[in-house]
Amino acid sequence: MKVLVKRNEAFQEFEVPREPSQTVLDVVTYIQRRLDPTLAYRYACRVGMCGSCAMMVNDVPRWTCRTHVDKVVHRDRLEIAPLRNLPVIRDLVVDMREFFDKWARAKGEFRGGRSRQDEFEPVRPDAPPRREVDAGIECIGCAVCYAACDVVKWNPDYLGPAALNRAWTLFNDVREKDNLQRLRALAGDAGCHACHSHVSCTERCPKHLSPTRSIAGLKREVAKAALRGDL
Amino acid sequence: MTYKSETILWLAQRASAALLALCVAVHLVTIVYAVRGGLSAAEILERTRGSSAWFAFYSIFVLAVTVHAPIGLRSVLAEWLRWRGRSRDFALLVFAAFLAWAGMRAVLGVFA
Numbered sequence: 001m002k003v004l005v006k007r008n009e010a011f012q013e014f015e016v017p018r019e020p021s022q023t024v025l026d027v028v029t030y031i032q033r034r035l036d037p038t039l040a041y042r043y044a045c046r047v048g049m050c051g052s053c054a055m056m057v058n059d060v061p062r063w064t065c066r067t068h069v070d071k072v073v074h075r076d077r078l079e080i081a082p083l084r085n086l087p088v089i090r091d092l093v094v095d096m097r098e099f100f101d102k103w104a105r106a107k108g109e110f111r112g113g114r115s116r117q118d119e120f121e122p123v124r125p126d127a128p129p130r131r132e133v134d135a136g137i138e139c140i141g142c143a144v145c146y147a148a149c150d151v152v153k154w155n156p157d158y159l160g161p162a163a164l165n166r167a168w169t170l171f172n173d174v175r176e177k178d179n180l181q182r183l184r185a186l187a188g189d190a191g192c193h194a195c196h197s198h199v200s201c202t203e204r205c206p207k208h209l210s211p212t213r214s215i216a217g218l219k220r221e222v223a224k225a226a227l228r229g230d231l
Numbered sequence: 232m233t234y235k236s237e238t239i240l241w242l243a244q245r246a247s248a249a250l251l252a253l254c255v256a257v258h259l260v261t262i263v264y265a266v267r268g269g270l271s272a273a274e275i276l277e278r279t280r281g282s283s284a285w286f287a288f289y290s291i292f293v294l295a296v297t298v299h300a301p302i303g304l305r306s307v308l309a310e311w312l313r314w315r316g317r318s319r320d321f322a323l324l325v326f327a328a329f330l331a332w333a334g335m336r337a338v339l340g341v342f343a
Contacts, residue, residue, distance in 0.1 A: 154310035223242050
C-alpha cells in the first residue's frame with residue numbers, strides 16, 4: 001500500500017505492507033518505527049479513549065486508532081495529514097491549545113453552588129435535562145469535529161462544536177449555578193448562532209455524539225434569554 | 232455589535248425565514264395558477280390593481296426579504312471575504328434600503 005504523509009506542506013511517500021485488522025495508527029507507527037524515525041505524531045491509549053491520535057485520513061478527520069485501513073483505503077493508497085483548522089507543530093502533530101482555550105471561553109468548567117456541608121442534589125437519570133447531558137457527555141476531546149467544521153475555517157474565533165457541546169452538557173446540569181454567564185459567553189459572533197448546521201461535526205464524531213443538536217439547544221436558550229431581557 | 236444585538240439579528244432572521252417560507256409558497260402557487268391560461272401583462276394588471284389584500288401580502292413579503300437577505304449576507308461577507316465591523320454593517324443597511332425601495336416599487340406598480 002502506498003502511504004502519503006504530509007510533512008511541512010509536502011507529502012512524503014512510503015510503502016507499507018497491509019496486515020489483517022490494521023488500523024491507520026498501526027500504519028503511522030510502522031512508518032515511524034521501521035521507515036523514518038523522525039516522523040512526529042501523537043497517540044496514547046490506542047483504544048479510542050484518550051482522543052489524542054486524530055488525523056486527516058484521505059481528507060477526512062478520523063480517530064486513527066479505531067479506523068481500520070480496510071474501511072478507508074482507496075485504490076491501495078492512503079493520505080495522512082495533520083488535523084485541519086489547527087496550527088501544525090510538526091508533521092502530524094497539531095497544537096491543541098486553541099481548541100481547549102475555547103472550551104474555557106465557552107465556560108466549559110462546572111461551577112456548582114453547594115458546599116460539602118450541603119446535601120447532595122438529587123439527579124434523576126430519566127429527567128429531561130439529565131438526558132441531554134447523557135447525550136453529549138461522552139466527548140473524548142479529539143478535535144475531529146473541530147477539524148470537520150467549515151465555520152471554524154471561515155471564522156477562526158468560532159468556539160467550535162466540542163466547546164459548545166461541552167457548554168450544553170453543563171447548561172443542563174441542575175447543579176450548575178452560573179448559566180446566565182455561560183449563555184452570555186455563548187452568544188455573539190463567535191458563539192452558537194454562528195453555526196450553520198452543516199452537521200459535519202455530527203457526521204464525523206467518532207463517539208456518535210451530535211454537537212449540532214447541542215448547539216441547536218444553545219441557540220434556543222440564548223434566544224430565549226435575549227427575549228426575556230436577561231442577556 | 233454586542234452579543235445581545237447579534238442574538239436579536241439571529242432571531243430576526245429566523246422569524247423572517249418562517250415568513251418567507253409561507254410567502255414564497257403562496258407566491259409560486261399564485262403565479263402558476265394565474266398564468267396557466269396564458270394571461271397577458273395587461274390582463275394581470277387589470278386583476279391585481281386595487282387589491283388591498285394582495286398589496287398587504289406583498290408588502291409583508293418585501294419586508295421579510297429586507298430583513299432576511301442582509302443578515303444572511305452579513306455572515307457571508309464575514310466568512311468568505313473577512314469583511315466585518317461598521318463599514319460592512321453600513322453597507323448592508325444601504326443594501327436593505329435598496330431591497331425595500333426596489334421591492335415596494337414593484338408592489339406599488341402591480342397592486343396600487
